[in-house]
Amino acid sequence: SKSKDDKFCGVCGDRALGYNFNAITCESCKAFFRRNALKKKKMKCLFKGNCIIDVRTRRFCPCCRLQKCLSIGMKE
Incomplete structure (x- = not known):
């Protein structure tokens, strides 16, 4: 049951x-x-x-996962 305030990771x-x-x-x-x-x-x-990059594949390629982190605006 998905409610409208469920949040999902922008990366995976x-x-x-x-x-x-x-x-x-x-x-x-x-x-x-x-x-x-x-x-x-x-x-x-x-x-x-x-x-x-999704829940199943997120561990396979750290390079692309980090790129996706940056592309959705993650920053220190």
Whole structure:
């Protein structure tokens, strides 16, 4: 039963509780962003840089997941 105040993660579509780092995200993507946005280490996508990020695939490509975090406006 989806109510109209259900929130969904802008990165992977999982259920979200609210704003983290300026965007609505789930706990998993919040923790991922906290760990990776600070590192500033260059990540490389093994494919073409356009991986689909959803609840099932979010662990497969950190590079594209971080890009998606940034594209929805997440920032430190």
